[in-house]
Amino acid sequence: MAILLLGGSAPEAAEKPLKVVATLPTFADLVRTIGQDQVDVSSIAPPRFNPHFIEPRPSDVVKVKRADLFVHAGLDLELWRGPLLDAAGNTRLFPGQERELDLSRGIALLEVPDRPLSRAEGDIHLYGNPHYWLDPENVRTIAQAICDKLCALDPQHEQAYHANLKTFLDRLSARIPEWRARLAPYKGRELVGYHNEWPYLMRFTGLSIEQFLEPKPGIPPTPKHVAFIEQYVRERGIPTLVQATYFPAEAAASVAKRTGVRVVLLCQSVGELPQCADYVGMIDYNVGRLAEALEGSS
Numbered sequence: 362m363a364i365l366l367l368g369g370s371a372p373e374a375a376e377k378p379l380k381v382v383a384t385l386p387t388f389a390d391l392v393r394t395i396g397q398d399q400v401d402v403s404s405i406a407p408p409r410f411n412p413h414f415i416e417p418r419p420s421d422v423v424k425v426k427r428a429d430l431f432v433h434a435g436l437d438l439e440l441w442r443g444p445l446l447d448a449a450g451n452t453r454l455f456p457g458q459e460r461e462l463d464l465s466r467g468i469a470l471l472e473v474p475d476r477p478l479s480r481a482e483g484d485i486h487l488y489g490n491p492h493y494w495l496d497p498e499n500v501r502t503i504a505q506a507i508c509d510k511l512c513a514l515d516p517q518h519e520q521a522y523h524a525n526l527k528t529f530l531d532r533l534s535a536r537i538p539e540w541r542a543r544l545a546p547y548k549g550r551e552l553v554g555y556h557n558e559w560p561y562l563m564r565f566t567g568l569s570i571e572q573f574l575e576p577k578p579g580i581p582p583t584p585k586h587v588a589f590i591e592q593y594v595r596e597r598g599i600p601t602l603v604q605a606t607y608f609p610a611e612a613a614a615s616v617a618k619r620t621g622v623r624v625v626l627l628c629q630s631v632g633e634l635p636q637c638a639d640y641v642g643m644i645d646y647n648v649g650r651l652a653e654a655l656e657g658s659s
């Protein structure tokens with residue numbers, strides 16, 4: 362049997378897809394889009410959980426141990442990333458090695474603190490806002506970085522990766538003006554949020570969010586802070602509160618009951634809702650939901 366395999370299947374062995382582990386489902390989707398059949402991709406974080414606070418399972422450790430490439434958000438988005446890499450012990454994927462891809466490189470970050478922050482203050486966005494993939498313009502950079510990395514690790518399929526990148530970027534470029542146009546009538550409108558994960562989407566859409574139900578990123582809403590948000594929404598006549606689908610609903614429901622603000626659930630991750638099955642679908646969904654919520658508000 363062993364002899365047969367050795368003798369007979371050399372071309373098949375050469376065609377083995379690159380094993381890619383992405384921390385987030387959105388990155389896995391983009392790797393799949395660029396890599397197609399040449400990659401075997403999985404993600405650690407399930408789409409319907411807060412990506413900051415995942416607890417990797419033993420099977421995730423095994424996946425990372427066997428991976429040829431590790432793709433992640435960088436910064437402090439995945440608070441569990443370091444321990445996972447240590448547990449897997451696959452040193453080829455460690456920071457700065459050839460087989461890791463930190464997608465925050467090359468992104469112009471928003472909200473970079475002007476002084477060093479400490480985790481002791483509770484904040485989990487210590488190096489700038491890490492939710493940068495929600496601006497489709499940034500995803501051009503992300504997709505290019507994925508293509509470059511796949512080409513470097515698997516030059517044999519370089520042409521296919523470039524072609525897949527071009528198809529994706531063409532599709533994205535066709536939609537970007539439509540998305541902008543859909544929300545253009547509401548330019549400058551202020552909303553409130555649950556967790557501070559929307560600044561890149563807000564910049565892209567021309568909307569803004571200044572206040573959040575979480576008093577600090579990662580700190581759950583307190584009664585005092587919820588009361589503050591209620592007052593804030595009332596005084597400013599804010600029409601909409603946005604949150605990802607996986608946060609608890611109670612705080613937003615309470616603000617909605619007392620102020621009439623409309624709660625809109627948006628997707629942070631590909632796969633969070635069936636409508637957000639891929640990256641373009643996710644942005645399409647988010648833009649559509651925002652437009653519906655803002656229609657008729659003044």
Ligand SMILES: [Zn+2]
Pocket residue numbers: 413485486491492556557558578
């Ligand atoms: Zn966050």
